[in-house]
Amino acid sequence: MPETARRPENRYGNRPTMKDVAARAGVGLKTVSRVVNGEPGVTPDTERRVQEAIDALGFRRNDSARVLRKGRTASIGLVLEDLADPFYGPLSRAVEEVARAHGALLINGSSAEDPDREQELVLALCARRVDGLVVIPAGDDHRYLEPEIKAGVATVFVDRPAGKIDADVVLSNSYGGARDGVTHLISHGHRRIGFIGDMPRIHTAVERLRGYRAAMEDAGIPVEDAWMSLGVTDPVRVRRAAEEMLTGPSPVTAIFAGNNRVTVTVVRVLAEQSRRIALVGFDDFELADLLQPGVTVVAQDAATLGRTAADRLFRQLDGTLIAPERIELPTRLITRGSGELPPSD
Amino acid sequence: MPETARRPENRYGNRPTMKDVAARAGVGLKTVSRVVNGEPGVTPDTERRVQEAIDALGFRRNDSARVLRKGRTASIGLVLEDLADPFYGPLSRAVEEVARAHGALLINGSSAEDPDREQELVLALCARRVDGLVVIPAGDDHRYLEPEIKAGVATVFVDRPAGKIDADVVLSNSYGGARDGVTHLISHGHRRIGFIGDMPRIHTAVERLRGYRAAMEDAGIPVEDAWMSLGVTDPVRVRRAAEEMLTGPSPVTAIFAGNNRVTVTVVRVLAEQSRRIALVGFDDFELADLLQPGVTVVAQDAATLGRTAADRLFRQLDGTLIAPERIELPTRLITRGSGELPPSD
DNA sequence: TAGAGCCTGGACAACGTTGTCATATGCGAG
DNA sequence: CTCGCATATGACAACGTTGTCCAGGCTCTA
Known part of the structure; x- marks a missing residue:
C-alpha cells in the first residue's frame, strides 16, 4: 500500500501550517514564526518571501498550538444567568470592552x-x-473552584457573592437600595407595602428583602406575611402574587418589585387596576420614563458592575491584586411618578 | 548549576498534567487519558486509583492540547454589532442554546x-x-473570509447578507416587512409618511427603505426627499431628523422607524408633540404594548433568526449542507394603536 | 499443558507552535 | 589575510493531549 493517507481528513480541512509556509518560501520553520510574530532578525528580502508564501497559502497561525506553548490563552470566561436578559447586555458588553x-x-x-x-x-x-x-453565580457553593483558583485562574464574582470560598466580588448595594426605595414609598404615606422578589437562594433577593424589612421596621410598620412574595420569577406567578396582595384582607397600596423582570410584570398588572397603586422597582429599564406614570426605580449601573469586575480580573492577572475584596457599588433612586403616587384606599 | 527551574513559572500556575496523575497513580499516561475520557478497557480498580490521583491533584484536562490533537475546538464564534442592544440578546441566547x-x-x-x-x-x-x-456583518466585503471558509470554517451570516462572497445567510424579510408597515399606515389614511433608517451601508436599512418606497409607489404617493432620513442612529440625530420632518414645509403625519433604537427615540419625540403622529416601527421591543398609545411594530423574531443560523452552522459541520442558501424569515405586523392613528393635519 | 484469543496497560509519535541554542555568513579591525 | 564579532537562519525539543500499536498476562479449550 502506498503512503497511506495520514491526514485525518476534514480536520481543519487541511489548513496550511508554518511548516508548509516554510517549505514554500524555502526557509526554516522558525523564520516563518519570526515573521508571523513580527520578531526582529529577519532580512526584508526573506520577510517578503515568507509573506508571499503566507498569502498564497492563506495561512493563519493556529492559536491553539500557540496557547499550548505559551500558557496564556488571552481569553476570559463570563458566566451569567441569561444573555437575553436586558440587565446583562450592558454588563457583558462592559466586560467585553475591558477584555478587548x-x-x-x-x-x-x-x-x-x-x-x-x-x-x-x-x-x-x-x-x-x-x-x-x-x-454571576447561580449556586451557593463554589468550592469546586478552589483547585482552579489555586492553579492561577483569576476569578471575580459579580452581582452576587461566591459561596463558601473567599473570592473577589463586585455587587450593588441591594440592601441599601431596597431600603431607600421602600423608605421613599413610606415617605409618600404608604404603610401597606408589598414586596415581590426572586428565590431566597439568590443573594440579591435576600438582601433586598432585608432592605424592605429594615425600612418598614424603621418606620415602625409591622409587616404582614401576605405582603411578601419570594421565589416568583415567571410572569404568570408574579402576576398572581401581585393580584393577591392587591385584593387580600389588608390590600397593599404600593409594591416594591425586586428586579427588572418582576417590575415589568407588575407594571402590566397595575395598568389593569382601577385604583392607582404606587410602584418602585429595583433595576432601571428602557422606556421606564415613557410609561404612564413613569416608573420610579432604584437603579444600579450594570455596565460599571461589569467594568469594575473585569478590571479587577486583569489586575489579578497582572499580579497587582493580592487579597480578595468585596466591592459594593451605590444605587440611585430615580423618581418618575409611580413611586410618588399617594396611597389610595 | 543544579537542575535549573525549567517550569516557565506562572504558566497555568503549574497545573498538574496527565503525566503527573499517571505518576501518582502508578499507571501509564494513556491509562489516565482513558479514564478521563471514559474510554473502555480499564479495570475498575485501576480506574479508582486514577480517579483518586485526579482528585488529589485537582487535575483538569487541558482542552487546548486536546484541540491540537483532535482538530475540533467545539466552540463557535458569534460576531454581532453590540451585545448590549436588546435585539441581540435573544439572538445570541438562541445561538448559545444550539451550540450547547x-x-x-x-x-x-x-x-x-x-x-x-x-x-x-x-x-x-x-x-x-x-x-x-x-x-452579523458590519462590513460589505467579506472576501477576507475566503481562505477560512475553504479551510473548513463553517460560516453563516445573519440579519444581513455577506458581501462579495457566496455564503449562507439567514435574514428577516426587511423589504416585505417595511412595505407592509407603510402600507398599513397608508390604509389608515396617511399620505405624508416619514422614514428614518440606518446607514445605507447596512443591508437592512436599504431593504427597508426600498419597502417604504414600494408601498408609497403602490399607493401612487410621490415621496419627498425631506421625508427620508438615512444614516442616523444616535438618539440626538434621530431626534433632529424626526423634528425636521414634523415641522418641514409638508410635515408628515406618520413615521416609519427603521429599527428598534430609532423607534424608541421617535416615541420620545412624539410624546412631546401636541398633535398625534402615527408610528410604526421595525422590530418589536419590550413594553411596546404598555406605552400610550401602544406602539405598532413590524416584528421579527430574533431568537428564531439565531436558532436557524446556528442550526445551519452545525449542519454545515455535519456535512449535511452543501450549497449556500439564503433564508428569509417572515415578519409580523403587530397593531397596538400607534399605527392606527388617523392623520392629524 | 500448550496454543489461541482476549483484555489491560503502556511506549511512542504526532498535533502546530515557540524558546533555546548552534551554525553560517558577512564585515570590520588588526 | 585572518580573527572576532554581530547578525541572520535553522535544527531541535517541548508544551499536554490522543491515536496507534505492541506486550504481557489471563482465560478457555483441545
Whole structure:
C-alpha cells in the first residue's frame, strides 16, 4: 500500500501550517514564526518571501498550538444567568470592552439560574484554560473552584457573592437600595407595602428583602406575611402574587418589585387596576420614563458592575491584586411618578 | 548549576498534567487519558486509583492540547454589532442554546458596527480555530473570509447578507416587512409618511427603505426627499431628523422607524408633540404594548433568526449542507394603536 | 499443558507552535 | 589575510493531549 493517507481528513480541512509556509518560501520553520510574530532578525528580502508564501497559502497561525506553548490563552470566561436578559447586555458588553483592551476574547455562557449548569460551564471554561472568569453565580457553593483558583485562574464574582470560598466580588448595594426605595414609598404615606422578589437562594433577593424589612421596621410598620412574595420569577406567578396582595384582607397600596423582570410584570398588572397603586422597582429599564406614570426605580449601573469586575480580573492577572475584596457599588433612586403616587384606599 | 527551574513559572500556575496523575497513580499516561475520557478497557480498580490521583491533584484536562490533537475546538464564534442592544440578546441566547446542544461553547464579540473591527474579530476567532462562525456583518466585503471558509470554517451570516462572497445567510424579510408597515399606515389614511433608517451601508436599512418606497409607489404617493432620513442612529440625530420632518414645509403625519433604537427615540419625540403622529416601527421591543398609545411594530423574531443560523452552522459541520442558501424569515405586523392613528393635519 | 484469543496497560509519535541554542555568513579591525 | 564579532537562519525539543500499536498476562479449550 502506498503512503497511506495520514491526514485525518476534514480536520481543519487541511489548513496550511508554518511548516508548509516554510517549505514554500524555502526557509526554516522558525523564520516563518519570526515573521508571523513580527520578531526582529529577519532580512526584508526573506520577510517578503515568507509573506508571499503566507498569502498564497492563506495561512493563519493556529492559536491553539500557540496557547499550548505559551500558557496564556488571552481569553476570559463570563458566566451569567441569561444573555437575553436586558440587565446583562450592558454588563457583558462592559466586560467585553475591558477584555478587548487587554487583547483578550470573551467566551460566555448562560447558566439559566441552574447551579449545576453553572458549574458545568465554569469547569468547561477552566478546561479551555481561560485566563480568568467573571461569574454571576447561580449556586451557593463554589468550592469546586478552589483547585482552579489555586492553579492561577483569576476569578471575580459579580452581582452576587461566591459561596463558601473567599473570592473577589463586585455587587450593588441591594440592601441599601431596597431600603431607600421602600423608605421613599413610606415617605409618600404608604404603610401597606408589598414586596415581590426572586428565590431566597439568590443573594440579591435576600438582601433586598432585608432592605424592605429594615425600612418598614424603621418606620415602625409591622409587616404582614401576605405582603411578601419570594421565589416568583415567571410572569404568570408574579402576576398572581401581585393580584393577591392587591385584593387580600389588608390590600397593599404600593409594591416594591425586586428586579427588572418582576417590575415589568407588575407594571402590566397595575395598568389593569382601577385604583392607582404606587410602584418602585429595583433595576432601571428602557422606556421606564415613557410609561404612564413613569416608573420610579432604584437603579444600579450594570455596565460599571461589569467594568469594575473585569478590571479587577486583569489586575489579578497582572499580579497587582493580592487579597480578595468585596466591592459594593451605590444605587440611585430615580423618581418618575409611580413611586410618588399617594396611597389610595 | 543544579537542575535549573525549567517550569516557565506562572504558566497555568503549574497545573498538574496527565503525566503527573499517571505518576501518582502508578499507571501509564494513556491509562489516565482513558479514564478521563471514559474510554473502555480499564479495570475498575485501576480506574479508582486514577480517579483518586485526579482528585488529589485537582487535575483538569487541558482542552487546548486536546484541540491540537483532535482538530475540533467545539466552540463557535458569534460576531454581532453590540451585545448590549436588546435585539441581540435573544439572538445570541438562541445561538448559545444550539451550540450547547452540540456540546460547543460560544465565543462572542461586538463589532460596534465597524467593518475593521469585525474583520479583526473574525480573524482572531479563526486563529482560535473555532469550528464555525455566526456573523452579523458590519462590513460589505467579506472576501477576507475566503481562505477560512475553504479551510473548513463553517460560516453563516445573519440579519444581513455577506458581501462579495457566496455564503449562507439567514435574514428577516426587511423589504416585505417595511412595505407592509407603510402600507398599513397608508390604509389608515396617511399620505405624508416619514422614514428614518440606518446607514445605507447596512443591508437592512436599504431593504427597508426600498419597502417604504414600494408601498408609497403602490399607493401612487410621490415621496419627498425631506421625508427620508438615512444614516442616523444616535438618539440626538434621530431626534433632529424626526423634528425636521414634523415641522418641514409638508410635515408628515406618520413615521416609519427603521429599527428598534430609532423607534424608541421617535416615541420620545412624539410624546412631546401636541398633535398625534402615527408610528410604526421595525422590530418589536419590550413594553411596546404598555406605552400610550401602544406602539405598532413590524416584528421579527430574533431568537428564531439565531436558532436557524446556528442550526445551519452545525449542519454545515455535519456535512449535511452543501450549497449556500439564503433564508428569509417572515415578519409580523403587530397593531397596538400607534399605527392606527388617523392623520392629524 | 500448550496454543489461541482476549483484555489491560503502556511506549511512542504526532498535533502546530515557540524558546533555546548552534551554525553560517558577512564585515570590520588588526 | 585572518580573527572576532554581530547578525541572520535553522535544527531541535517541548508544551499536554490522543491515536496507534505492541506486550504481557489471563482465560478457555483441545
